Amino acid sequence: MTKKNTRKNKQKLKRKNDLPKLTSDKDFLDAFLMDGKDDSADKTPEQGPVAPEPEATFLTLLEASLKQNRCPRHVPKPMPLKRRLKRYPPPEADLDLHGFTAIGAQVKTRAFILNAHVQDFFSLRIIVGKGLHSEGGPVLPHVVEDLLKEMKKENIVLAYEWEGRKKSKSGAVLVYLKRFTD
Numbered sequence: 001m002t003k004k005n006t007r008k009n010k011q012k013l014k015r016k017n018d019l020p021k022l023t024s025d026k027d028f029l030d031a032f033l034m035d036g037k038d039d040s041a042d043k044t045p046e047q048g049p050v051a052p053e054p055e056a057t058f059l060t061l062l063e064a065s066l067k068q069n070r071c072p073r074h075v076p077k078p079m080p081l082k083r084r085l086k087r088y089p090p091p092e093a094d095l096d097l098h099g100f101t102a103i104g105a106q107v108k109t110r111a112f113i114l115n116a117h118v119q120d121f122f123s124l125r126i127i128v129g130k131g132l133h134s135e136g137g138p139v140l141p142h143v144v145e146d147l148l149k150e151m152k153k154e155n156i157v158l159a160y161e162w163e164g165r166k167k168s169k170s171g172a173v174l175v176y177l178k179r180f181t182d
Helices: 002-013 025-033 058-068 081-087 104-118 140-153
Strands: 093-094 124-125 157-162 172-175
Touching: 002 093, 081 157, 104 124, 104 140, 104 172, 140 157, 140 172
Parallel strands: 093 124
Antiparallel strands: 124 172, 157 172
């Protein structure tokens, strides 16, 4: 019967990760302050175990511990552009440039994009037309695309794409404004 009791006592003294369960102050001092060393020379029979004299202040020990146990900081990878653009809402404002000259369209487009950026819009549609009724062919798609490239360098525009995936087949461009810094 004593075997069963000692077996149960051993099971009670162990935890999940095979760490000892401390039952008294002496066990605590032996495990943590003395690091399991037997310092019987430092003890007197009346006093019990004596803690070692601290060599450094608590702050220096804490800093050393933090430097040793510093976990590598998880830095998320930047999200790919296509995935970011899928999160953008459909166009929130439209600008129709039919009937404008090249210079007028450039000025109007710049003002429209800057105004939308101030109003915290995310996406815009600029209708430039296909140039079917122009004498020399389409002019506005090239002017607007050059302006969008310039504004992309200024970090106002994140990206743009033609609605029909091709500039020659599309009469409108979708503009995604840069809202967040990466």
